[in-house]
Amino acid sequence: MMKPSKPERRRFILPSFLFILFLCVLALIVEVRLDSLLKFGQCVNSFSSSQSYNSPTMVANSSSSDNDDEIRILIGIPTLADQYQRRHFLRLIYGTQSPVGAKIDVKFVFCNLTKEDQKVLVALEIMRYDDIIILNCKENMNKGKTLTFFSSLPEIFNDKNGSYPPYHYIMKGDDDTYFRFNNLVESLKPLPREDLYYGYVIPCSSMDPFKHYMSGMGYLVSWDIVEWIRESDIPKKQFEGPEDKVFGDWMRNGKRGKNRFNAKWSMYNYPEPPSTCTHELWPDTIAVHLLKNQEKWIRTLKYFNVTHDLKPSKMYHIA
Numbered sequence: 001m002m003k004p005s006k007p008e009r010r011r012f013i014l015p016s017f018l019f020i021l022f023l024c025v026l027a028l029i030v031e032v033r034l035d036s037l038l039k040f041g042q043c044v045n046s047f048s049s050s051q052s053y054n055s056p057t058m059v060a061n062s063s064s065s066d067n068d069d070e071i072r073i074l075i076g077i078p079t080l081a082d083q084y085q086r087r088h089f090l091r092l093i094y095g096t097q098s099p100v101g102a103k104i105d106v107k108f109v110f111c112n113l114t115k116e117d118q119k120v121l122v123a124l125e126i127m128r129y130d131d132i133i134i135l136n137c138k139e140n141m142n143k144g145k146t147l148t149f150f151s152s153l154p155e156i157f158n159d160k161n162g163s164y165p166p167y168h169y170i171m172k173g174d175d176d177t178y179f180r181f182n183n184l185v186e187s188l189k190p191l192p193r194e195d196l197y198y199g200y201v202i203p204c205s206s207m208d209p210f211k212h213y214m215s216g217m218g219y220l221v222s223w224d225i226v227e228w229i230r231e232s233d234i235p236k237k238q239f240e241g242p243e244d245k246v247f248g249d250w251m252r253n254g255k256r257g258k259n260r261f262n263a264k265w266s267m268y269n270y271p272e273p274p275s276t277c278t279h280e281l282w283p284d285t286i287a288v289h290l291l292k293n294q295e296k297w298i299r300t301l302k303y304f305n306v307t308h309d310l311k312p313s314k315m316y317h318i319a
């Protein structure tokens, strides 16, 4: 192809730039929202980066959105110290997701270490990944680990110099649940950041978030509820039993969670075996639960195209 001469190129630049500006203004009018200014920047950016010309980048760095708008979420996944493989797997799953407009920290939560080898291996993991919380407790499932988890958080994260709240939302997730961060964040954006109790309401057939409680597959509360759990006597008096149900009892007895959000059917159990709690995999998904074996994980990950962004390279060939 012949390169156009310089004046011709310049003649081309101006109209195309005006056209881009026109498109951006159009987009702006269509979507008049608070964050539209940022969108404008991204819009110009996406056009200008696809141009071969070195047009001036009048672009706000998208990292400048690291401010009040950004939702901070902690996902605590209770597990056991010896579950090295499971943690490795979940780090792969979540380390390859980069949510837009939010900071999501996934932390693995267990009680006191009990073996000498753990003291080496877990310490190495912490040095490498820094994503482990060791609570002051003896390992247990339905005898208060959840209470220890939530009530330890204010002290663990009370950095006087840091942001307040340290996290807007705390989620307790299962290690056999697959979370899709972008959809989680989108669902949270319109919701209150106070007194929120969010999840998949039990019983499965109910769509009323005030009915019973949110399933342990993944429930989320705002930071004020975490502080309440630490201070209130209600959880201290009653913490034995299925942790998700017990949590729901705290909310009811303490009159907490006036704001509730039922994320069903964006959260659901894996389609097999079918039950009233399942749903087919579909695009509008925040979480899939009961991924009890590799086959179910693989089918789920494939369905959501998680490897589509693999960049081509001479180093490998994956069909």
Ligand SMILES: *[C@@H]1O[C@H](CO)[C@@H](O)[C@H](O)[C@H]1NC(C)=O
Binding pocket: 061, 062, 063
């Ligand atoms: C823009 O963002 C990138 C990555 O988030 C960061 O490394 C860089 O320092 C930022 N530049 C400015 C000017 O803020």
Ligand SMILES: *[C@@H]1O[C@H](CO)[C@@H](O)[C@H](O)[C@H]1NC(C)=O
Binding pocket: 112, 135, 136, 137, 138
């Ligand atoms: C957990 O470990 C800490 C530090 O070693 C110890 O002080 C605490 O008593 C232990 N807690 C339990 C419940 O065993």
Ligand SMILES: *[C@@H]1O[C@H](CO)[C@@H](O)[C@H](O)[C@H]1NC(C)=O
Binding pocket: 159, 160, 161
């Ligand atoms: C908080 O910031 C002050 C001043 O920058 C510093 O001296 C202090 O060590 C910081 N405290 C913590 C807990 O990081």
Ligand SMILES: *[C@@H]1O[C@H](CO)[C@@H](O)[C@H](O)[C@H]1NC(C)=O
Binding pocket: 282, 283, 303, 304, 305
């Ligand atoms: C995965 O990719 C295929 C092919 O590009 C597309 O048809 C499908 O909608 C995608 N699935 C999801 C859940 O995004």
